[in-house]
Amino acid sequence: MTILTVALKYLRGRPVASALTIVSIALGVSLMVASVLLARGIKEGFIAGTTDYNLVVGAKGSPMQLVLGVVFRMDLATPNIEYTIYRDLQQDPRVETAVPIGMGDAYRGFRYVATNGAYFAAFPWRRKTFALAAGRFFAEDQQSEPTYEALLGAEAARSTGLQIGDRFYEGEEMAEYPLTVVGILRSTHSADDRAIFFSLPSYWGMNEIARGMAIKPLTAVLIRPRRMSDLPSLHRELNVAAETQAVLPSGVLLTIFNMMAVAEDVLRMILAIVGVIVLLYVFVSMYSATIERRREIATMRALGARRATVLGIILTESAALATAGGLGGIVGGHAVAYFAGSLLGPSGLVTSHSLFNVFDPAVLASVILLGTLAGLLPAVLAYRTEVAENLAPLS
């Protein structure tokens, strides 16, 4: 019989204790794997979902609110700026593309985003592409003749069940200005999937106050400079101006990542404690098993088993438990991350990591090593078992 065979036989001999140890290791490893994958998925989701535009111009206030509202639709819209700011930026020689954005209301939680065709245009520098799943883009209508045509993001269409030709509104004051669905976008895996787009004239036409304003309101303007090197001066000018603030969306996201890093540090500490608890559990389990088996071990020694063989059996048992728990934990962790990613995926803010990666063998190796180490003290105890002392009559 080999050491492995004996070790596995011992484990099978106490199935409940072995299964519980494997489950506890698997739960601990699952928790760690799932936490790491989800934290990474959230960060990558933010990176993937960010805008291709380099500057967001809006009213004075919180830069984070501006970016979270305009780019990620996760916050309330900032106060309005005047449409003339967009016009001025359009004519600025440093600006290649300026896209106006109007925000405010929502239909069943899906934010209304008023803009123009430039928002969906393909540029050589753009990563994100917009394609229609059905219908067409909304009409570029005149200010005097709003068409109230709506283009739905993929998730907005799926969740609301709205189809091409459907008319909808939310709130009785909007009943006079229902929107008509003319198109549905393919998924972009970003917050745009959860938006309802329509033209600026429709946006102004729906609101009684905006209808009466000589200079129409906007929420923000997205900017792409001709030269990146003009970005700092544009940023500074728009911030020093009394009416506007300019925000680098990547700067805001990096600030959010810095804040997330603090939470990740806390999570890391909690996971480390979980790891220690699991290792202690393995240690206690192996220690109890060794104490219970002292007579058996003494018998083995009396029958000629070497001390090193006894040591090897206990360490192999620990390694086998850790291997089974580690494998179960990695599979479980990926499964949890996959399902959580699927649940959160429609928000456009979590990238799902369902596939196994190159780090998994390293995780498994670490679990086996630590699990084996947890069995070291019981193994040494078994190694030092005295034959005469433990084969003495029980009573």
Next chain:
Amino acid sequence: MAGSEEIPRLTFAQLVDSIRADSGVTETIKSYSGKEVAIQGFIVPAGPPDLSFFLLSRVSALGNYCCEAPVGQDETVYVFAAKEVNITYDPLRIFKIVGVFEAGMRADATYGPSLFRVRNARVEEALGAKVFKTGDFPASASKP
């Protein structure tokens, strides 16, 4: 591998002084092209938030109420990071980048035209750093 101390440091002052009237650059600064250099400045996150691309600026572009704004290509360097940048971003902190320097006008399909670029860049905090202004030169500035 050579230590960071052996890598020549370029300053924004040197970059500004190297620009000729026709928007070309001097042979001295061109001689650094293709070589690894170190430059210190403030990060302007002009590209994606993974900082695979960003601008390095002589002045902090995001501190709105003091100092001057960087005025254009001569005071910004386009930085293309070698791998994932793992720093705690702070718009008011000076960072040191080390990478392969390129001088001369060139247009990038994604990020447009630039005069100075650093590719395969590594980024680290520049402890005790000083960003030299036009006319100043570090006493220990290395020559090519």
